[in-house]
Amino acid sequence: MDLFLAYQSLIAFVGINGLLALSVYATLCCGQLSLANAGFMAIGAYTGALITQHARGVPFVAVLAASALLPAIIAVPLGLPVLRLRGVFLAIATIGFGEMVRLFFVNWDYTNGALGLVAIPQRTHLWTIFLALAGALYLLGRLRGSRAGYALEAIREDETAARTMGIDTTAHKLAMFVLGAAIAGVAGALEAHLTFMVAPSGYGFGRVVDMLVQAVVGGTAAFFGPVIGAAFLTVLPEVLREAGARLGFAPGPFRLFLNGAILLVVILFLPNGLVSLLRRRRAA
Amino acid sequence: MTLALQSVSRSFGGVRAVEDATFTVEKGEVHGLIGPNGAGKTTLVNLISGLLQPTQGEIALEGQRIDRLPAHRIAARGVARTYQNIRLFAGLSAAGNVVVGEHLRRRAPLWPRLLLLPSARREERAAAQTALEALARVGLRERAGTAAANLSYGEQRRVEIARALASQPRVLLLDEPTAGMNPNEARNVARLVREVAREGRAVLLIEHNVRLVMELCDRITVLNFGRVIARGGPAEVTKDPAVITAYLGEAE
Numbered sequence: 404m405d406l407f408l409a410y411q412s413l414i415a416f417v418g419i420n421g422l423l424a425l426s427v428y429a430t431l432c433c434g435q436l437s438l439a440n441a442g443f444m445a446i447g448a449y450t451g452a453l454i455t456q457h458a459r460g461v462p463f464v465a466v467l468a469a470s471a472l473l474p475a476i477i478a479v480p481l482g483l484p485v486l487r488l489r490g491v492f493l494a495i496a497t498i499g500f501g502e503m504v505r506l507f508f509v510n511w512d513y514t515n516g517a518l519g520l521v522a523i524p525q526r527t528h529l530w531t532i533f534l535a536l537a538g539a540l541y542l543l544g545r546l547r548g549s550r551a552g553y554a555l556e557a558i559r560e561d562e563t564a565a566r567t568m569g570i571d572t573t574a575h576k577l578a579m580f581v582l583g584a585a586i587a588g589v590a591g592a593l594e595a596h597l598t599f600m601v602a603p604s605g606y607g608f609g610r611v612v613d614m615l616v617q618a619v620v621g622g623t624a625a626f627f628g629p630v631i632g633a634a635f636l637t638v639l640p641e642v643l644r645e646a647g648a649r650l651g652f653a654p655g656p657f658r659l660f661l662n663g664a665i666l667l668v669v670i671l672f673l674p675n676g677l678v679s680l681l682r683r684r685r686a687a
Numbered sequence: 688m689t690l691a692l693q694s695v696s697r698s699f700g701g702v703r704a705v706e707d708a709t710f711t712v713e714k715g716e717v718h719g720l721i722g723p724n725g726a727g728k729t730t731l732v733n734l735i736s737g738l739l740q741p742t743q744g745e746i747a748l749e750g751q752r753i754d755r756l757p758a759h760r761i762a763a764r765g766v767a768r769t770y771q772n773i774r775l776f777a778g779l780s781a782a783g784n785v786v787v788g789e790h791l792r793r794r795a796p797l798w799p800r801l802l803l804l805p806s807a808r809r810e811e812r813a814a815a816q817t818a819l820e821a822l823a824r825v826g827l828r829e830r831a832g833t834a835a836a837n838l839s840y841g842e843q844r845r846v847e848i849a850r851a852l853a854s855q856p857r858v859l860l861l862d863e864p865t866a867g868m869n870p871n872e873a874r875n876v877a878r879l880v881r882e883v884a885r886e887g888r889a890v891l892l893i894e895h896n897v898r899l900v901m902e903l904c905d906r907i908t909v910l911n912f913g914r915v916i917a918r919g920g921p922a923e924v925t926k927d928p929a930v931i932t933a934y935l936g937e938a939e
Binding site: 546550559565567 | 736776779
């Protein structure tokens with residue numbers, strides 16, 4: 404029990420990072436590399452924090468719903484033009500959106516600019532996080548093997564062929580983009596109500612790279628892969644923090660170095676991510 | 688009249704890939720589209736299936752214009768196709784590919800599946816069963832679980848045909864369906880194409896195997912440099928001097 408209390412915040416971040424990795428997976432599973440999710444997360448976090456601070460008595464469920472809804476709504480007019488772009492161009496355009504969101508909050512005096520909002524009441528519990536995570540996992544898991552799930556796989560494999568099978572590729576890609584935005588928004592609000600604060604610096608380019616690395620390290624061949632990757636990359640630095648300190652590294656750079664090194668190892672030796680270890684064992 | 692092309696042209700920059708093509712493909716007919724390499728046959732198939740838009744002219748399906756519709760809407764009107772350079776969903780199984788082909792026929796919203804309703808499972812079983820039957824039709828039932836990427840070339844072509852038929856199209860566009868097949872496989876495909884036409888579908892067949900074209904096609908349209916240079920029954924077309932010139936070159 405002591406151990407549980409000591410690691411409570413670590414466990415919370417496993418869940419939040421799991422949600423964020425899933426939000427990237429939502430677009431990745433139909434072949435779209437979108438990096439807008441730090442921006443959507445920021446919108447969700449600020450939305451939630453502002454509601455909690457200014458409208459007392461609003462139930463937390465309603466706050467989370469608003470934090471999912473606003474990024475989802477913004478994702479529609481953003482997604483319609485940018486999802487026409489392919490590959491690296493989509494990635495660049497969505498990075499641009501993320502930076503726009505960050506700079507908007509840096510310059511918005513109402514939310515104290517770069518300082519952000521502080522003293523947000525703590526309303527997030529471990530069970531809230533893991534309920535949200537379970538919900539996202541269930542949704543994405545049940546999607547596989549459904550008519551829409553097959554359509555998404557077809558889009559990932561060959562978008563042109565998918566179109567001539569009668570699949571409305573734009574609608575499917577947009578739906579997943581919106582779903583990813585909503586998941587990222589919820590994760591942002593959960594984090595804001597866990598750490599008491601939101602600030603633009605928390606939603607920069609590095610944040611979305613973290614999400615992507617976690618999703619890829621876990622593996623996107625299975626819907627639960629991103630969560631495994633998030634858990635692995637959230638826990639490992641804590642385990643190795645001590646080791647890093649003894650070697651004389653500052654904790655921040657050491658974590659980044661380690662993330663990079665692990666990504667390299669996984670891509671070289673486990674191109675389908677950590678989940679391929681499970682598969683291999685099952686096959687053996 | 689099922690599929691009708693009226694003065695269809697398409698140019699890429701200065702290159703006129705298809706120029707003033709006019710022909711119809713009727714219900715129950717196998718219509719051959721032949722011509723030397725680069726004659727514009729595949730461009731025509733891309734125009735009909737909506738991957739390209741004509742620069743001029745009209746394409747109509749049962750009297751309604753389809754040439755300005757996006758590709759997925761044209762598919763929904765009943766046009767299915769295969770590709771010259773096979774475009775299967777490589778990561779999916781043979782059966783999975785065919786299930787994707789059933790997309791337009793299935794009524795399977797997501798919510799019953801999310802609520803774990805038995806109706807969703809029934810519908811999925813039916814879809815899987817239909818896919819197996821479609822594969823059996825092209826002689827690949829026992830390969831249903833194999834990843835498309837691991838199938839032989841001829842098998843991949845047959846899965847593509849099964850995938851196209853899974854939508855129960857009114858018009859089937861086959862772009863060199865027997866390329867790279869052994870004679871035995873090609874014969875089976877020919878028999879299947881006949882059957883498909885007899886079901887009342889319109890088939891447009893691009894094919895280089897002359898014997899197959901002669902056996903199979905009710906009418907033939909010959910293209911060269913994007914233009915229709917001859918049309919008619921197999922016997923007429925093979926005697927046409929313009930066709931002989933196009934294939935063999937001018938006599939000195």
